[in-house]
Amino acid sequence: MEHAIEVKDLTKNYGEITAVNHINFEVRKKEIFGFLGPNGAGKTTTIRILTGVIKPDGGTATIMGHNILKEPLKAKQIISVVPEMANAYINLTAWQNLMLIGELYGVPKKVRQERARHLLRDFKLFERRKHLARGFSKGMKQKLILCMALLTEPQVLFLDEPTSGLDVESARLIRDTIRQYNRDGTTIFLSTHNMEEANRLCDRIAIINHGEIAAIDNPESLRMKSSTLKSVEVSFNKSVSVNELPKNANVTEAKKIGDKIKLYTDEPHSVINSIIDYARSQDLKIISLNTLAPTLEDVFIKLVREYKGD
Amino acid sequence: MLEYPFLEQLKRAFAIAKKNLRIYYKSGPVLIFGLITPCFFFLAFFIGRNLPIQQLFTGLIGMTIFFSSMSIGPAIVPFEARSRTLERLVSTPVSVWALLLGDVIASFLYGLLVTIIPVTIGLVSGVSIIHPLILCLGIFFAAFCFASFGILLSAYPPTDVPSTVMMTSTLVKFPLVFISGIFIPIWEMHDWQRILASFSPLTYFTDLVNYCTQGTSYYSVFVDFAALIGFTLLFLTVAIKIHEKTLPKRL
Ligand SMILES: Nc1ncnc2c1ncn2[C@@H]1O[C@H](COP(=O)(O)OP(=O)(O)O)[C@@H](O)[C@H]1O
Ligand SMILES: [Mg+2]
Numbered sequence: 001m002e003h004a005i006e007v008k009d010l011t012k013n014y015g016e017i018t019a020v021n022h023i024n025f026e027v028r029k030k031e032i033f034g035f036l037g038p039n040g041a042g043k044t045t046t047i048r049i050l051t052g053v054i055k056p057d058g059g060t061a062t063i064m065g066h067n068i069l070k071e072p073l074k075a076k077q078i079i080s081v082v083p084e085m086a087n088a089y090i091n092l093t094a095w096q097n098l099m100l101i102g103e104l105y106g107v108p109k110k111v112r113q114e115r116a117r118h119l120l121r122d123f124k125l126f127e128r129r130k131h132l133a134r135g136f137s138k139g140m141k142q143k144l145i146l147c148m149a150l151l152t153e154p155q156v157l158f159l160d161e162p163t164s165g166l167d168v169e170s171a172r173l174i175r176d177t178i179r180q181y182n183r184d185g186t187t188i189f190l191s192t193h194n195m196e197e198a199n200r201l202c203d204r205i206a207i208i209n210h211g212e213i214a215a216i217d218n219p220e221s222l223r224m225k226s227s228t229l230k231s232v233e234v235s236f237n238k239s240v241s242v243n244e245l246p247k248n249a250n251v252t253e254a255k256k257i258g259d260k261i262k263l264y265t266d267e268p269h270s271v272i273n274s275i276i277d278y279a280r281s282q283d284l285k286i287i288s289l290n291t292l293a294p295t296l297e298d299v300f301i302k303l304v305r306e307y308k309g310d
Numbered sequence: 311m312l313e314y315p316f317l318e319q320l321k322r323a324f325a326i327a328k329k330n331l332r333i334y335y336k337s338g339p340v341l342i343f344g345l346i347t348p349c350f351f352f353l354a355f356f357i358g359r360n361l362p363i364q365q366l367f368t369g370l371i372g373m374t375i376f377f378s379s380m381s382i383g384p385a386i387v388p389f390e391a392r393s394r395t396l397e398r399l400v401s402t403p404v405s406v407w408a409l410l411l412g413d414v415i416a417s418f419l420y421g422l423l424v425t426i427i428p429v430t431i432g433l434v435s436g437v438s439i440i441h442p443l444i445l446c447l448g449i450f451f452a453a454f455c456f457a458s459f460g461i462l463l464s465a466y467p468p469t470d471v472p473s474t475v476m477m478t479s480t481l482v483k484f485p486l487v488f489i490s491g492i493f494i495p496i497w498e499m500h501d502w503q504r505i506l507a508s509f510s511p512l513t514y515f516t517d518l519v520n521y522c523t524q525g526t527s528y529y530s531v532f533v534d535f536a537a538l539i540g541f542t543l544l545f546l547t548v549a550i551k552i553h554e555k556t557l558p559k560r561l
Contacts, residue, residue, distance in 0.1 A: 051401040054558040073315070076403035083401070087394040091333045103325035104402040106318055148398070 004029045004156050004187040005050065010059035012045050019045040021211035022059065027156075027189060032182050034202030034219075035191040042211040043191040044084050047160045050189070051081045063156055077105065080154035082162050084191075088144045090134035094125055097133060097144060098151055105152040112151060119147040123173070139170035146174060156187045163197065175201060195299070199223070207303055214303040222299070229294030229302055232271045235260045237285040248274050260288070319408040326404070326412025327419065334382045334389070335420060339476050344381030344424060348373035355493060365495070367437045368519045371428040371449075372492045376512050377483070379421025379453045383460025384479045386413045387553070391470035391560035400561075406554050410461050414546070417457035425449055432523075441522040444531060448518035451538045455511050458545035465552035468559040486510045491517060496528035511541040 005027035012020040020042045027033040035043050048054045050061055052072045061068045066075040088097045095116065102112030120126040123143045128136070133144060142162065149157060159178065163171035178201060182188050192198050198205050199219040206216040215222060242254045242261060250267040265271045268291045279286050334340055348370075356369045390396040399409065429449075432439075439445055463479035489503075490512035496504060507513045514529065514537040521527035527534070 048397070048561070053397055053400050053561065073403045073405065076401060079401075081398070081401050083397045085394050086398045089329065089333060089395055090393065092329065096329075096332065100325060100329050101402070104322050104399075104404055106322070106403075145398075 002029075003027060004031075004064060005033075005189065006060075006062045007046075007050070008060050010046070010049060010061055011057050012042075012049060012054070013057050018211050020049070020056070023208070023211070023213050025206055025213060025216055027187060028204075030182070030185055030187055031203040032178065032188040032190060032201055034198040034205035035189065035208060036193070036195065036198045036205050037191075037208035038193055040210075041193075041208045043193075043208060044160055045211075046208070047081070047083070047158050047189070047191060051079060051083075051158055052076050078155040079158060080149035080152050080156075081158040082142075082145050082149050082160065084160035086145055088133040088136075088141060088148065091132060093130050093132055094120065094136075094144050094147075095129040098148060101148045101151050107152060115151050115153070116147070119150055122177075123147055139166050142166060142170060143173070146177065150177075150181065154186065156189065157181065158189045160191045161193065162190070164193070207299070209303075222303075225299075225303065229264060229299060230266060230268055231262050231264045231292045231294075232268050232275070233257075233260050233262045233288070233290045233292055234275050235287045236279065237287055240284070246274060246278055262292075319405055320411075322402075322404045323408040323411040323415060326399075326409060327415035330382060330386055330413060330416035331419060334386065334416070337385070337389075339385050339472060340381045340420075343476065343480075344378040344420065348377040351377075351487070363435060363437055364520075364523045367428070367432040367435075367523060368516050369492055370431065371425065371519055372490070372512060372516045373487070374428045375421055375425045375449060375452055375515065376456055376487065378424035379417055379456035380460035380463070380479070380483060381417070382420050383413055383417035383457055384464040384475045385472045386416070387464045387557075387560070388470050388472045388475050391468075392472065396557075397561050400557060406557065407550050410546075410550055410553055414454070414457045414461050417460050418454045421453035421457060422449065425453065437523055439522055440525050444518065445522040448515060448522065448534070448538075451535060451542070452511070452515040452518075455515075455538045455542040455545070458542050458549065459511065462545045462549040462552070465549050465556060468556035470560055486512060489513075491528070495520065497526075511538060514538050514541075 003026040007023060007025050010020055010023050011018070023046070035046065037043050045054070049056045050063065050068060052068050052075060055069065063075040064078055068075045089100070092100065098116040098119070099112060102116070107115070117126070120129050123146070125140060125143060125147070128140070133141060136144065146162065162174050166174070175197070178188055178190065190201060202219060204216060204218050205222055207214045207222070215225070239259065240261065242256050245254070245261065248271055250265045250270050251263045253264040255262050263271055272289065272291070275289065276286070278284075351373045352370050356366055387396070390399060460479070463482060464475050469475060489506045490510035491499070491507050492512060494503070496507060496513065496517060499507060514534040517527045517529050518531065518534045521531055521534075529537070
């Protein structure tokens, strides 16, 4: 057993929609594996299959060698999950929520109490342990759900967009926790639509779009692949068409978007200079001039295009 | 843990039952369907009919156990789907059968607890119980049977609206009360009524209560228990089969 997670040809359809389309990948032991994609890409569906919540229509998945369909309890016993839309029981206290999870995973009483105390202290929830989760803020609830996932000391931890919609501080605490547990040997499977988050956290990233994996690589290599997707966006006080601008060898693609012109380039510096020269020579006023990092959308379009071979 | 996977799953089922009791015993639908409905039925159909006290007791205890054992169960799964706790629960290493058993146990314990009320009322008002042990066993098996039935009622459709389940289960529960031997002792029924009554698990419980308080019953005690256990197994098996299919659809 070389990998923490092995996914072969996994497929899930919802009626006409193919949410996950014959995907293949492996997650190495003890790495942070990012699953990056826009809304509706199939991230949650994949995580639900891997955590044994829904059944795939085709393909196989193993967690630490346990087939999720044939040995679901063994696989579930060694994983934990922070689902995307999950809630703790709002009519139970923080403490009762944690004890329930401990019991459901068969964590002995002394051990689960000890771990719960530690986790609640680490996440600054200890003072509130006897309060119903009903009164918790969104950030506190998410921290409690993360505590519930960590209480079982999983070998593989799944997190489905764990920081989306959170305040900056809670998000940072959650990222730090992910790093810390990973250093201590936990394999992490993290889904996100936040490219920066994936870059900062992950050892490797799979980019998924429309249920297909467009690329799997480490963040640096992916950035290289998308470096030609940087762009310069400019607007003048008069309408200027794309063809009127002087040709620049560094521009790979130019298009007009509203009153702006967007120039794709991996050398924004030289493009900006040539725009300024052009504006001076034509006596045009520059209303706005921005350099834009590649958007996730740009990366997808490029990577998915390459992936499809056109 | 791995040596006794069955016992371990059973332990986890009890953890789920504990959670259910903590959360649901005081929720609105449970109070309405578990406490108020049986009172209402009892008052509406038994009071003022000049019935002997034994028969009143049979009616009261039958109504109470039937409705209270079925009050928590049907609401749990849709409620969990709605409050978004179901996905985390299904991802834990607990089999579907153990998960549902946890719901059954919670309903069952709630039914047992509430049924103490009519038993106390009966004892205080002088109903003589000839076979107390059989009555206790009867209450035990009947509460478990009705609790299992409640879980079956929530299996389909895979809704996340608790009140939908409450409505559909009411549509099933009320006819089962009317065809049962709770209003008319079975031995006073027409043949067709008796055949109809045999389809309601409540019939066998009221028959047992009649045996325990009046010394007479239509079926033998053995048949009554066998029927309750048979219904229980049927309800549980079908409930687990259907829930296994519908659970993922609720997410
Ligand atoms: N339960 C469901 N029923 C029908 N369609 C679904 C369901 N879950 C997901 N989908 C569809 O499958 C696709 C992938 O969804 P999802 O896995 O949730 O994406 P992501 O998590 O990446 O945003 C979407 O088109 C979504 O509408
Ligand atoms: Mg999602």
